Amino acid sequence: MTTVEFRTPDALAEAERWTAHNYHPLPVVVAEAEGAWVTDVDGRRYLDMLAGYSALNFGHRHPDLVAAAHAQLDRLTLTSRAFVHDQFATFCRSLAELCGKDLVLPMNTGAEAVETAIKVARKWGYQVKGVPDGQAEIIVADGNFHGRTTTIVSFSTDPEARADFGPYTPGFVVVPYGDAEALAAAITPNTVAVLVEPIQGEGGVLIPAAGYFTRVREVCTEQNVLLIADEIQSGLGRTGKTFAIEHEGVVPDMYVLGKALGGGIVPVSAVAANRDVLGVLKPGEHGSTFGGNALACAVGSAVLDLLGTGEFQDRSARLGAHLQAGLEGLIGKGLVAVRCRGLWAGVDIDPALMTGRQACERLAERGVLAKDTHGSTIRLAPPLVVTEADLDHAVAQLAAVLAS
Incomplete structure (x- = not known):
């Protein structure tokens, strides 16, 4: 054509x-x-x-990222996860080291990474924490934006994103953004995770008061609840640090990453967590044909090289x-x-x-x-x-x- x-x-x-x-x-x-x-x-x-x-x-x-893409296009673009390609281990190791975590799970879009985090948190809740099957709850903040899949809009408080897309997925509890005590009060024995943006970008670049994430980290640790930081927009250098949550010296249990990870060339996303969390997944329980493809990994590795310089x-x-x-x-x-x-x-x-x-x-x-x-x-x-x-x-x- x-x-x-x-x-x-x-x-x-x-x-x-x-x-x-x-x-x-x-x-x-x-x-x-x-x-x-x-x-x-x-x-x-x-x-x-x-x-x-x-x-x-x-x-x-960016010339380094374009060069990495060109070089990989001449060699290999996709194998699916049925096989391992020669760019996969390098990317996964580099990203895990950047995050200070044991494991990563590559996907494509940010919404896919959020869905991955939700599934992992629920499975961790059932297998590790001992929450009764089908009863897992995840706490989120009002004004959030984590994507537009059916499950994600189920816990959106934006009528434009949510209206007319029901029935909605249960299992989410919404609390005011920036209110650590409201979050603490919402935790029950069935709470498996807190999913929150360090800065709410779609909300208008809303920054919580100093001390908020320090307190949230304390509460999650005390209550055996996973802290999941959605750094899709705020991460990878945007705020003056590698991750926005670093401004309070807080380390989450799981990072959710995307957008800049693909260098503006290909969609690349991932979650990163330690083995006791991400290790709950077994073959066949979650995946993506294009997740972690060779082209994405080559570009993503070049992105991580740029971030590594500071x-x-x-x-x-x-x-x-x-x-x-x-x-x-x-x-x-x-x-x-x-x-x-x-x-x-x-x-x-x-x-x-x-x-x-x-x-x-x-x-x-x-x-x-x-x-x-x-x-x-x-x-x-x-x-x-x-x-x-x-x-x-x-x-x-x-x-x-x-x-x-």
């Missing part, structure tokens, strides 16, 4: 014609990208301040402070609040001025790409290869939008 080249209006209309309307994208059609910048089909450049919801932490087409964690911390200072200078000038952790910011616009969607549309007109969430909040999560000059440009464009 011959590829037809469209200019922006025609490309948007064609996409609208042929795809289900499960997204409401900004009117931008990207054709090329490099680093922190993308170019549309009409040759206009934009600063990418979203980075694929953190899937592009290392920027578009360069990207340092850049995120340093440039994040620069971004935060610029954004906080706009409080009272159209912004009402800013939450920032590394190169990740939630920005609350005065709702009397405009919605988050309107702000993002006006930013796009000025060559900056961002994403709105929940009314008048926008999220900024640039690739970690962004420069100070790029960040200054983004802040200046936001200031112009607020003043317009």
